[in-house]
Amino acid sequence: MSRTTRLFDLMQCLRHHRRPVSGAVLAEELGISLRTLYRDIAALKAIGADVEGEAGLGYVLKPGMLLPPLMFSEEELEAVALGLKWVEERADEGLAVAAGEALAKVAAVLPGDQRHRLEDSALVIGPGWKRPQSVDLKLLRRAIRDEQKLDIAYRDQLGRHSSRTIWPCAIAFFESTRVVAAWCELRGEFRHFRADRIEGAVMTGQRYPRRRHLLHKEWLQTLLPCSVTAPVYPLSTPRQEKEQSTMEQELIFYTNPWSRAGIVHWMLEEIGVPYRMEVLEYGASMKSPDYLAINPMGKVPAIRHGDIVVTEAAAICAYLADAFPDAGLLPQPAARGDYYRWLFFAAGPLELAISLNSCGVDLTAEQEMQLGCGNVATVVDTLASAVRGRRYIAGDTFTAADVYVGSHIGWGMQFGTLDKRPEFEAYWAGLKDRPAHRRTEASLEVAASP
Known part of the structure; x- marks a missing residue:
């Protein structure tokens, strides 16, 4: 380590201590001998650093001391660039402009090789979630x-x-x-x-x-x-404390873009809380011991929320609506009957009947009774009646049930497993342009690009 770098490190150590700190502590933090530390303290004083104290009593750096531009390590440069670029992309216009100007100022005072590393950082900020705001x-x-x-x-x-x-x-x-x-x-x-x-x-x-x-x-x-x-x-009240604790727990989303996990992706975008996405490939990735500990079926989607693991798209949607009530995706008690009824109708009879029909399985009357899904035509007619003339499937507000039922109707019409009935087209038209759904679709397009 050069002496110049060591002096800068010493300044940083002194800045971290607001009260006098002994030479022995400073020497240990810097990994140098006490004798070297005393020489470096004298050198800092000689170039104008306002360091008060002496050997045996401790040292403190008085505020207001300015140094020439510091040399950054590679990770410090990446941290500075990533942080300022995040502000440029995610903050309001005023902070975004300020972040850009700050980044330019930092680059202007760096040596040539470090300036190149700052401007050529490999860490980029991905597309953000845009929410329209009436107030700046x-x-x-x-x-x-x-x-x-x-x-x-x-x-x-x-x-x-x-x-x-x-x-x-x-x-x-x-x-x-x-x-x-x-x-x-x-x-x-x-x-x-x-x-x-x-x-x-x-x-x-x-x-x-x-x-x-x-x-x-x-x-x-x-x-x-x-x-x-x-x-x-x-x-705060116990309810507020519970909600805050829920918000602070890490939320991990296990997915593959070409799967039912798209339903959960839409749901996560609707609730508007931070989550980490783990994309798994079909085959070895989904069947690995680590993931089988999450979902023994070796399928996606799944989520881990703190210590809680939930699998199955309908169950995940119901859980998230309950865990994050501020998102407003759990209806009022009066609408809960329709909410649970159609959420699990789509997860049970609808999906089973359509899957069997898509596989060319022609059920007998006895088999229809045994399986519980009934005749596919009856199932589809029942769903059409449920959405006919209704904007939402349960009550007067958009809920998690609309995410799940709407996904099945949208995908069914797109891939031909459901006829494009007027009831289905009208219902889906009121859902497909929701900002959260558009963000999910945009992510799918990115995943599909070479």
Whole structure:
């Protein structure tokens, strides 16, 4: 290691310690002798670093010290490039422009070989999930910086509208959505507002009564299952804590683009939470011991949500609707009968009858009774009656049952296993252009490209 690099590393170590730190600790962190450390401290002081302290007492770097541009390691360069490019692709227009300018500034002060590595990074940001927003995030960020109250018009997951006065303190950038954390005067507690559901926002010109960093700290305390101190505002309810815990668990989606897993992919896009996709090839990949521990059938789809494993597309859709209620894909209790009925009708009698028919199996009356799926014509007539004149299969809102039933109808008409009846075409026309479904279709096109 060159002496210049060692001095920069020493500066970084000192920056990480806000209180005096002993020479022995610094020497151990840097992997050098104590004698070398004392010489390096003297060298830093000689070039103007404001390092206070002495041997035996400890050292501290006073704030405000600026250094010439640092040399980056290869991984540091990749981290800088990836982070700034993510902001360019995923943040609002103002932050995207700022990220581009910051990346240009970093490149301008790097030596030639490092500048080339920065500009030629092999890490790229894939296509993002675009959600139309009525309110620019720039306005929300400004309200947070200025510690101002906002009057907002908000639409919840059931389409209900309300007017709120909120004290925004943070914006969470998830892969699929943006969430504003704020104290809500209407509810008298901290709430989370999906940015794409904020239909209007006006800065009131009034500062909220606490400094933002204190409000932010109190909000963070509400996310904990318990707190050692009593915050000014109430802690979250058990239901909120359960939902937060659910959101924090890793969600892994095991899939192959050319399979029923497309149903679950659509469902995941609808719920709008981060997930990790594991694409498995047919054959050895799906039959590997690691995956058979997930699904002994050696088939996709499957999900792992924390410690919970769910297989079978219909079961996964039902589970996700229940696990993430904020997505609004579980209907009101009055519509649950139709919801469960048609979700599992499609997973049972419909799929079995159509599969047998596609394989050329002509069932006898006795076999139809034994298998439970009945005559294929009767099954299809029953489904057509269920969707006739209805926008959604259960109640007045889109649900997980529409994801599952709609997928079977859309695919059936596309591949000829279902006739293009007017009932099916009308129902599918109201679903196929949903943004979440379009994103799923776009992913399939990418997978199909050479």
